[in-house]
Amino acid sequence: MTKPFERHRQAWTADEIQKLHQLAKKGMALKAIAKALTRSEESVKDRAKADGLGIAKLR
Template structure:
């Protein structure tokens, strides 16, 4: 059985915040940002809302 690394409720680092701002600024989708940061979509949405960062909504 393969072990999976869980990042449950880990604090955000300055590097992750900078990357979130950069990727959101480029207009990347929430799913792509989630994969790049190895965090859940909910975690990213919550942090973006807290910091006032707009995430692109794809239709």
């Protein structure tokens, strides 16, 4: 029987949170922010929502 999928769930550091705020203020897209922070898009989106940040959507 296979193990169920388990996320790694790394804690956010103060530097990562600061960088997330800076990149979101610059208007960067979710995908670009996730790549810059080497985190999943879902993780970045959840953290931004928890901090009350708006992330630009690609058009």
